[in-house]
Amino acid sequence: MLTPTLFHSNKMIRHYLKTAFRFLRRNKLYTIINALGLSISLAVSFIILLFVINEFSYNHCHKNRKQVYRVVNYYKEFKITMAGTPYVLAKTLKDEFPQVERAFHVRNVRGFKLKLNDEFIAVRSPKACNSDVFDIFTIPIIGSLLNEDPLQELNSIVISQKLADQFFPGEDPVGKEIEGLINNTEQILIVNGVYEDIPRNSTFRADCFLNERWTLDPLNQSFGVSDMDVNWTYDFWNTWILLSRDADAAELDDQFEAFELKHISEDPHVHYSLQNLADVYLKSADIANTGMAGDIKNIRLFSTVALLILLIAAINYIILSIAVSTGRAKEIGIRKTAGASIARIQNQVLSESILLSLLVLPVALLFMWLAKPAAEKLFQTSLEVIRANMVIYVSFYLLLTVFIGLASGLYASSYLSRLKVLDVLKQKMSFGRKRRFFRSSLIVLQLVIFCSFVSGTLIIRSQYQYAISKNPGYHMHDILQIDLGRGFPSYDAFLNGIRSIPDVKMAAGAMDGLPMNGYMTFMQPHFQDKEAKVKMEGFAVDYDFLETMGMTLLEGRSFSTDYGSDLEHSMILNETAVRELGIEDPIGQKMDSLHTIIGVVKDFNLHSIHTEIPPLVIDMTDKYLNYILVYYQPGTLDELIPKLETEWLKVEPDKPFASTTIEELFIDTYSSEKNLCTILSIAALFALLIAAFGLLGLTLFVARSRTHEIGIKKVYGSSEQAIVFSFLRSNFLMVLVAELLSIPLALYFMGKWLNNFQYRADIGWWVFVIAFLIATLVVLLTVSIHAIKASRINPVDALRYE
Incomplete structure (x- = not known):
């Protein structure tokens, strides 16, 4: 049996919901704009939340994981x-x-x-x-x-x-x-x-x-x-x-x-x-060599993106709630006159925002499901709904939905519940400088987020283009890398077959491909200070490797079949090795009792540009040649592949032929940067889209509230252009302020991101100009839609409006 208190509580909840439905239905534009913003932001957040939950759930399937x-x-x-x-x-x-x-x-x-x-x-x-x-x-x-x-x-x-x-x-x-x-x-x-x-x-x-x-x-x-x-x-x-x-x-x-x-x-x-x-x-x-691993920095980054997009949607709700408050003021005043408490009015307004967020939840889930395949490509992982995590998904999705509803309605409920009854009933509501400043600050915050996203995207894209176009110190084009696997039994026969193809300029074997993912390190005594040691890296190759890859020999000679000792007793150093080891006149000097330096090669990027060029020793091997690199005639790749496959089948018919170009390898090496650029681009698009929805609605409400003012201006001779300009000027200034605030933020956070690279592109001023121009264009176009309409209103109708 229900107690009187519980019955009263249930009755109040039903009343709140009924009133909330009535308000949302009556203010269709307000509801549609907020629903679109919330559904998009929740869908983006749900996708990121799915990724984050899955990342944190790794190895929870093992019951003894703590031991x-x-x-x-x-x-x-x-x-x-x-x-x-x-x-x-x-x-x-x-x-x-x-x-x-x-x-x-x-x-x-x-x-x-x-x-x-x-x-x-x-x-x-x-x-x-x-x-x-x-x-x-x-x-x-x-x-x-x-x-x-x-x-x-x-x-x-x-x-x-x-x-x-x-x-x-x-x-x-x-x-x-x-x-x-x-x-x-x-x-x-x-x-x-x-x-x-x-x-x-x-x-x-x-x-x-x-x-x-x-x-x-x-x-x-x-x-x-x-x-x-x-x-x-x-x-x-x-x-x-x-x-x-x-x-x-x-x-x-x-x-x-x-x-x-x-x-x-x-x-x-x-x-x-x-x-x-x-x-x-x-x-x-x-x-x-850790094997499968995630990146906690990506989790933090994507979580931040989700929170910022949710923040933009919440700001929309707050701005529009303030904008429509004039229409609700009389209702609030009557409720207060009838004895409604501040808490009751706050609960009513909060129930509206929570109800709206719950109503868009199914739409957000639908958007998430439709976007999931594309998101999997961007995140480079499967966004599988793991059955063991189902309770976590449902709990977090509901909590996030209710939280965004609460966060969105909190300010509006506080503001509306504190309106003075006499001012409301006499229609003396004041929207002074503080209110306008607060509203403008929220819009500026939205634009700061957008401009930061755009600037960050352009900086990442600039670094990505730098990475895939920077001269690594060897041929980037017309090089095909063939994966032999370990212990390839027919290396010589296959290499000779490749060299017999007319489209092949040169071909040579190597222990690893380029850019190299792994490390083969050792310590080498310094030439001047025998107590000191230098951390070196090794790279094993076959004859003609330097020539095939187009590497520049600065001193001495390359490996040659004319010298029988090269296979076991000769080494080539790069410039960094000569400098770090303190070697003067390196040619002919002994690296150890068995190996002699025969040449010095110009520095090249052994690894990606995330790491410095290491002191490098290049020696020869005839046992660990796992790759063959083919330098071919430009424009002949499509004809070359079938010929290479034919040679492969002659020596290894039971194993699939695997090859890729150096250009493709570079693109794969920096695929995470490319995907990050795409993710931030999409985040910027959503941020601008949601903010534009809010700005569109706000302009409409502001134009309505200024109808009387516009009528007076037109009576006193103001032109349509002057009225439109008055709308655009304030919004242009907000974009300018937002861009100026976003610049130090972008410089700080993107500077930290660029520290992951030893070689990086400079941050150009044009990045911030483009962000400013995009924001200005979208904001002014959005505002001008209603500004032009408002400027054309009949002065007689305008003066009669209030």
Whole structure:
């Protein structure tokens, strides 16, 4: 049974809603403008919120995440932290530390394929590890032959449900054989288990798991050793551990120093530490080779964009609420005369703004759903609605909707509830300088946001154009990069086939492509101060590489088949290396007991322009040539590709041909900058669109409120042009003030963003001029629509209006 208080409360809520509906229906233009602004701003915010929630939800699918840690590796000499650790580390930690309940090392099995219908198909992210993986991560096994250790045997394989459906449709694969290609050798594998597909919001993903020993032989062969499984030097595996519930990770961290002294050396070159699974995705910016990772800076940036667009929509509501307040004043006065309290009037006005925001919620969700595919391309990630996050989505969307309703109506409710009854009933409402200044300040704030977005967009675009057009120190055009993969068996035959094609000017192999993503670093003693060491980078190439890429040789000579010692004993330095090492007359000098400097090449951008040109040593290799770069005749690429594919099929018929141009690689390298530019452009467009809606409505209400004034001016001889100019002048001044305020903001925030680049374009004055011109054009066009209409009103009608 309802209590009198509860009944009265429900009755009041129904009354508020009924009155709110009546007001919104009566003020259609006001409602439409606010509804459009709110629905667009909420849709943008919902998309960004979906992205943010998904980013923060990574690894929440693993129940033991608070106890799961990755061991990271700090290289003291290079001052760099990496995720790579030795093979032997996992077992040793488990044996020596009782708080380590489970441990495994893991590495991807390169080139792994499974046979389906007489064809080998590549498997995404196949991982080699031990069975502790299923205890550490939440990866439920659906069916298994060996429940305790399904990866015990060398020929064991545990596959995902996705692979089970693909290779064994309608069957139970457990216990069945499947043919695999591992390390370029065909193997018969036994399916020892099937596990549920790992959720996409996990940084640890795999389509299958193999026995841990499959990764040893290729690395033993590559480095000419046989003890990779017990060697503490080679850090090619990731190590994961599960700590007991009462264990202290910081305490284990403190014990690593003694552990390193015991197992590595008296002066260990590395230091181990623990990183919690919950921190892996968003707190690994300073960890190299970390794998899948997000960027907390992007989350902050996009969240700021969403808040600013919501702010513009809220400002619209406030401005228009003030504008229509003259029409509501008598209603408020009568309510106060009838005994309505300030709180009751405030609640009434707030209920209108909350109701409006709730009414546009379905429209905002529809806009979000329609825009989601395009947003996924911009964010470069899947904006999937994750079922496990559903409660979070619904909660945040409703909270945000109600919040924007409250924030929008708060000022209007406070202002209207404090109107004086006598002034209202006598129609003596005063809109003095303070009110006009407040309204103008809100419009200026909207324009500041827009101008900042436009300036930021233009600065990012300028930097992007600089990045893809800057001369990197080698050919940017007419270069094709062919990905051979590791251990390509027919390198010489394929290279000779390429060189036989008439459209090919030159071709050469290299260990890495350009611009290079990874790092191969080492420390080199300074030539003048032997106690000092210089951090160097290495780059291994084949004969003719410098000539193929068009690099400039400043001193000495390039690698040549005329010198038999070049393959093992010659090196070429770049200018930075010569300078940093303090070398005078470098040609002929020894880098070490085995290597002689034969040339100096002009500096070129080994990596992207985010990093400085490093001191670089270029040497030769005939073992690790993973790429071939082809310099071809301009305009012949379309004809060249089929010819290259023909040569490829002669030597590698079972492997797909993969190539890309240097220009495409540069565009891919700076794709995040391009997408950021697009995102800010869209944000600027929405900001201007929402602000224009508000300005359009405001101009209409102002024109109506000034009808009497306009009539008097026309009676005294004011022309239509003068009246229109009076409308435009004040708005032009607001745009000018907004642009002046946005300049220091844009310079500060974009200056911080440009600090991410070692080489950057200057911020030109034209950026701010364009932002000002766009804002001026849109604002004046919007205002002039009603200004012209108001200027043409009949003076007699105008004087009769009030």
